[in-house]
Amino acid sequence: MPRRRPNGVGLEVSALGLGCMGMSQTYGVPDDRESIATIHRALERGCFFFDTAESYGPFVNEELLGRALRGRREEAVIATKFGWEYEGTRRGALNSKPEHIRRVVDECLGRLKTDRIDVLYQHRVDLEVPIEEVAGAVGELIQAGKVLHFGLSEAGAGTIARAHEVCPVALLQTEYSLWERHIEQEILPAIRERGIGLVAYSPLGRGFLTSTALPAEEYPESDYRRHDPRFQGDNFTANTAAASVVREVAARREVTPAQIALAWLLHRGEDIVPIPGTKRRVTLEENLAAVDVVLDAEDLRRLDEALPPEAVAGTRYPEAVMHMNGR
Numbered sequence: 001m002p003r004r005r006p007n008g009v010g011l012e013v014s015a016l017g018l019g020c021m022g023m024s025q026t027y028g029v030p031d032d033r034e035s036i037a038t039i040h041r042a043l044e045r046g047c048f049f050f051d052t053a054e055s056y057g058p059f060v061n062e063e064l065l066g067r068a069l070r071g072r073r074e075e076a077v078i079a080t081k082f083g084w085e086y087e088g089t090r091r092g093a094l095n096s097k098p099e100h101i102r103r104v105v106d107e108c109l110g111r112l113k114t115d116r117i118d119v120l121y122q123h124r125v126d127l128e129v130p131i132e133e134v135a136g137a138v139g140e141l142i143q144a145g146k147v148l149h150f151g152l153s154e155a156g157a158g159t160i161a162r163a164h165e166v167c168p169v170a171l172l173q174t175e176y177s178l179w180e181r182h183i184e185q186e187i188l189p190a191i192r193e194r195g196i197g198l199v200a201y202s203p204l205g206r207g208f209l210t211s212t213a214l215p216a217e218e219y220p221e222s223d224y225r226r227h228d229p230r231f232q233g234d235n236f237t238a239n240t241a242a243a244s245v246v247r248e249v250a251a252r253r254e255v256t257p258a259q260i261a262l263a264w265l266l267h268r269g270e271d272i273v274p275i276p277g278t279k280r281r282v283t284l285e286e287n288l289a290a291v292d293v294v295l296d297a298e299d300l301r302r303l304d305e306a307l308p309p310e311a312v313a314g315t316r317y318p319e320a321v322m323h324m325n326g327r
């Protein structure tokens with residue numbers, strides 16, 4: 001697996017990371033044994049950039065990753081996130097107050113069974129706390145050696161610029177894929193100008209860009225896609241038609257649609273690191289093989305023309321939570 005240095009601060013990661021969220025929530029039933037085997041297989045294959053968050057589970061996803069990496073911590077780059085209050089396992093309000101961040105980081109370190117977090121993201125921007133205070137608090141944790149790099153998730157261009165003034169932002173994590181290209185106008189140029197790398201989450205469109213997507217109503221109630229506007233009714237039909245080009249290019253290249261979706265991201269710049277999520281070794285193997293897929297100008301043109309930024313029907317989150325993005 002090739003490596004990438006997606007930013008100006010020297011952080012080195014594998015060209016593809018592994019999103020661990022789905023091992024504990026969002027898509028289907030957890031299977032810890034297979035998830036841990038998947039994390040071990042990723043390490044064997046040179047994929048060593050693992051993405052988790054306090055909120056995944058909550059808590060149990062970090063514990064799972066900590067368990068999987070026991071005795072192998074030195075081989076991994078761990079990214080986690082803070083951002084909400086919890087009462088037990090019930091998620092409350094956003095909270096990025098400095099004292100809260102400090103407490104959460106100590107708890108994350110305990111769950112991950114490590115003495116340092118390689119990348120600490122603010123999961124969502126908290127409008128109650130100026131971003132300068134957040135950056136200052138993370139900067140102090142970096143000074144203390146508990147955190148190595150600062151990241152933001154789903155932040156807007158103005159927030160990124162202000163944060164970066166106080167503490168260099170190493171990575172922005174946001175949704176980016178062949179069917180979610182909203183960052184291309186403003187955010188991508190803003191981070192490139194500052195040497196900030198991009199971690200592309202949901203690079204497979206939450207599974208839509210693979211050959212396994214189903215209409216919303218066919219997923220169980222606990223599966224996020226049942227509520228994702230892009231998987232609903234007419235949106236699903238329109239999006240399936242638009243994404244047929246991914247299947248066509250995959251057939252031409254004799255690879256899978258998922259590999260095309262990941263290869264497209266890898267072709268968009270050395271500063272982009274997709275973190276496809278899976279809890280299965282067989283799917284991991286398929287996704288990692290995308291690093292060997294070469295797309296030519298004709299493939300890229302067909303994908304771009306068939307899936308321009310405005311091609312997707314439906315917002316990427318339900319309306320009730322969409323406002324938390326890009327601010």
Ligand SMILES: NC(=O)c1ccc[n+]([C@@H]2O[C@H](COP(=O)([O-])OP(=O)(O)OC[C@H]3O[C@@H](n4cnc5c(N)ncnc54)[C@H](OP(=O)(O)O)[C@@H]3O)[C@@H](O)[C@H]2O)c1
Pocket residue numbers: 018019020021022023027028051052123153154173174200201202203204205206207208210211212258259275276277278279280283286287
């Ligand atoms: N910062 C944020 O707010 C945020 C939000 C969402 C996600 N994330 C991070 O980004 C990571 C990746 O995003 P994601 O998991 O939402 O979406 P994704 O990677 O686009 O898709 C994951 C879904 O696709 C399935 N899948 C993966 N590879 C496949 C393949 N080759 N063929 C068929 N199905 C395949 C997975 O199934 P199985 O699991 O059953 O294999 C899972 O249901 C997450 O794990 C998380 O760490 C961050």
